[in-house]
Amino acid sequence: MGSKSKTDLQEKHRxxxxxxxxxxxxxxxxxxxxxxxxxxxxGDYPYTRGIQKTMYRGKLWTMRQYAGFGSAEETNExxxxxxxxxxxxxxxxxxxxxxxxxxxxxxxxxxxxxxxxVAIDSIEDMELLLKGIPCEKVSTSxxxxxxxxxxxxxxxxxxxxxxVSPEKLxxxxxxxxxxxxxxxxxxxYPAKPSLRLIxxxxxxxxxxxPKWNTISISGYHIREAGSTAVQxxxxxxxxxx
Numbered sequence: 001m002g003s004k005s006k007t008d009l010q011e012k013h014r015x016x017x018x019x020x021x022x023x024x025x026x027x028x029x030x031x032x033x034x035x036x037x038x039x040x041x042x043g044d045y046p047y048t049r050g051i052q053k054t055m056y057r058g059k060l061w062t063m064r065q066y067a068g069f070g071s072a073e074e075t076n077e078x079x080x081x082x083x084x085x086x087x088x089x090x091x092x093x094x095x096x097x098x099x100x101x102x103x104x105x106x107x108x109x110x111x112x113x114x115x116x117x118v119a120i121d122s123i124e125d126m127e128l129l130l131k132g133i134p135c136e137k138v139s140t141s142x143x144x145x146x147x148x149x150x151x152x153x154x155x156x157x158x159x160x161x162x163x164v165s166p167e168k169l170x171x172x173x174x175x176x177x178x179x180x181x182x183x184x185x186x187x188x189y190p191a192k193p194s195l196r197l198i199x200x201x202x203x204x205x206x207x208x209x210p211k212w213n214t215i216s217i218s219g220y221h222i223r224e225a226g227s228t229a230v231q232x233x234x235x236x237x238x239x240x241x
Contacts, residue, residue, distance in 0.1 A: 024054065060088075062139050068093030068118035072128035075118040079133060089139040089171075092129075093117040094151070099186045101147045126154040127161060135159040140171035141216075146188040148175040149197050156209070172213035175201055178239040179218055183225035 014022050025042055028035065040046055043053030052059050064087055068075045079090055095117035097109035103121050104113045113119050120126055135158070144151045152173055156166050177194040180187040187194060198215065205212045219236030227235065 025049075062089040063087055064089040064091040064139075064141060066091045066093050066143070068095075069116070070114040070118065072118060072120065072125040074114075076129050076131050076133070079129075083133070083138070089141065090133075091141040092143065094142070094144055095119050096186070098151075099144065099146060101150070101188050120151065120154065123154050123157055126151075126158040130155075130158050130162070134164070135162055136164045136168040138170075140169075142171065142173050145174050145177050145180050146186055146194070148173045149201055152201065166208045167210055169209055170211045172216050173201070174218060175215045176218050176239065179221050179235070182235060182239075183221040 014024070016022065027041075038046075039048050041053075042049040042055060043051065065082055067078050067082060067090075069078070075092075083090075093116065095114055096112045097104060097106065098117065098120050102109045104119045118129065120129065135155075140155065142148075142151055142155070155171075156169065159166065159169055175198055177187060177191075177198060181191060189197070202214050205214045217236060217240045219232050222235045223229065223232040
């Protein structure tokens with residue numbers, strides 16, 4: 001999309017279906033310097049009002065379906081089908097053994113391999129998962145926590161083998177281990193070293209994967225585990241802090 005058509009798209013959406021005109025951005029009428037410094041404007045630090053100046057008027061959200069089952073080859077086929085039918089990014093579901101760091105041939109993996117997620121045991125599996133999918137052109141979300149450092153490392157390595165440098169990679173890892181202790185139970189290590197792994201990822205991505213979202217704080221698991229809506233929100237914000 002060229003700059004002219006992008007501007008036209010933004011202008012087109014400055015009026016509602018009811019004919020109500022919309023300003024590009026709204027501010028408080030009594031906004032002072034202190035308020036402006038704390039809140040900022042859209043597209044500017046501290047990004048309290050969003051990372052894009054015009055948000056979805058200028059940059060549509062990524063459309064992706066949570067997908068993954070069976071082998072890497074089967075999921076790769078599914079990914080290609082989704083991308084061919086309008087999906088603009090990938091969202092990878094991993095099976096339980098992969099989530100807790102077990103190989104598919106481990107005794108404790110029996111009955112869970114490739115179920116409700118794809119089995120990824122090695123760099124070869126990750127390469128098969130992404131075969132024929134140019135990593136520099138898609139944004140990939142990976143719902144993974146305890147083994148997030150491992151799966152991210154495999155993803156980066158697979159991209160490098162495609163000839164794609166890390167700084168071009170776009171995506172997200174959930175990397176939210178605290179809700180695993182609270183709700184899901186798919187943690188591996190004690191809390192303190194687990195949190196260290198999370199912040200190690202922050203540090204690595206800051207220097208090597210500048211376009212990568214290093215954490216996605218999740219709350220819905222907490223509600224599914226039996227909390228009230230208020231508890232869900234409280235735990236989620238508490239985890240983020």
